Amino acid sequence: MYLNLHFITFSLSLRWEEERYTDGSKWRFLEHKGPVFAPPYEPLPDNVRFFYDGKAMKLSESAEEVATFFAKMLDHEYTTKDIFRKNFFKDWRKEMTSEEKSKITDLNKCNFREMSEYFKAQTEARKQMTKEEKLKIKEENERIVQEYGFCLMDNHKERIGNFRIEPPGLFRGRGDHPKMGMLKRRIRPEDIIINCSKDSKHPKPPPGTRWKEVRHDNKVTWLVSWTENIQGSIKYIMLNPSSRIKGEKDWQKYETARQLKKCVERIRAQYHEDWKSKEMRIRQRAVALYFIDKLALRAGNEKEEGETADTVGCCSLRVEHIKLYPELDGQDYVVEFDFLGKDSIRYYNKIPVEKRVFKNLQLFMESKQPEDDLFDRLNTSILNKHLQELMEGLTAKVFRTYNASITLQQQLKQLTSPEENAPAKILSYNRANRAVNLTKKSMQNLQTKIDAKKQQLSAAKKELKSAKVDAKTMHDEKSRKALETKKKAVARLSDQLMKLEVQATDREENKQIALGTSKLNYLDPRISVAWCKKWGVGIEKIYNKTQREKFAWAIDMADEDFEF
């Protein structure tokens, strides 16, 4: 019932939008209950001890809390990394009393084992709870969601995406992040800015506290914000993807991509021309745009050095990230890319390019150091300004959306045969989906794992051989035992290798992650909806519940002859 209501008003609001919100306002009425704060720290029982230099030591509450953050991560690779340990220890010391500070001077002498065991036991106990106990917790959670998980925006009850404030903990950056291990501090009501409409019932801060600010800004979509202490950036509480405001935005995004479809050939012709320009900046712009279009590279903003992991996108590529081969494996003008992109995911690719692109790249690299920018006359704002002139609303990321969506549509047309049955149809859909393949990431990672495993295996085999020799010559208990261990190691490793190889051949499986991302963010859902309607395939075969909620606008809107 709620869903129906939702649809009706949603389509109405589409019709209204132009009249009603031309001033850039996002809503008229907004009411919510504010955020849910992280539960307060519960001190450890006395039998769970911390040891320093072999001796038990009772920590002050604030030092203990931070210690538990580390203890909870003890099994994680992070805690072995130097930067993580250094950052953690520095921030931990800030939470210590002066006495603790003078005693605890070396992280290597800290023993968090009992704490770690205690938390593991707790997790285990939670798993072992009876059905009734679990149900009780579930109901309590449900109650919180009912109270805090929804808001009222312009006469609609909408789900909120993240209504819980991020709990304190240790910062986990991705890749080689210089700030990993730093203490993410606890957020208090005094840090919180509330956004709601004046005429709404304002959320109340917890007893005895106050909000930092209550504002009424209807030019933005967020309900709650605070400033995070690691990077100093602002965090927001916003609505769920199923909400009207997010759905409209998503729809708009795909409409822009469809606009691009109409003029992409013109734009391509233009950048081909620009490869010949007299001006360096125009050539660089044209080559970068070619990469973005052809390889689905991200725009690549410049980043502050030392604040984040060293990753790049198109505009921020450096000379060291590409290699030029006038000829390679029988192909002419091959460019090899090797760099870390978003989330420090490695991008590795070899592609043949037009001679003109190749010559341009040679020119851009001339008399530069490896760490110099490849496109020294270009950045994302220059590029996007140019794109804006080529088409209203065009930015670098539209190319990813456009290319992913158009490929899905083409592949679906090509791969679906009318006579095949329902399961075969779904297989065709998955194949089409797979063809989109924005990134070779998971394959790449798997191959690295396989290579590593092969190496381990051959090393283990060598050891086994020498152990065999030892056992034969010595005939003693010790060498016989050693032989057994080696045998087991080889068996284990070859088992693991086999598993990995099976995974690798199972294409379905290992592109799942990249697939999920493109399904959620790059593929116009109306293409899939239309396909389902055309072939009588249930939409739930393609989209799970969450996805159907997010794409409700498309399910409602697209009929079987929708064309991207």
Next chain:
DNA sequence: AACTGAACTTAGAAGAGAACGG
């Protein structure tokens, strides 16, 4: 044009829950 901050989208990791196989 360069810089900065704000707002919003995109992303993988981790945790929770459902399904599967012995």
Next chain:
DNA sequence: CCGTTCTCTTCTAAGTTCAGTT
């Protein structure tokens, strides 16, 4: 039925874009 595996959900980091300021 229970442990394992697969799938979905949640969490929050890491991008892009845009607007305002110098």
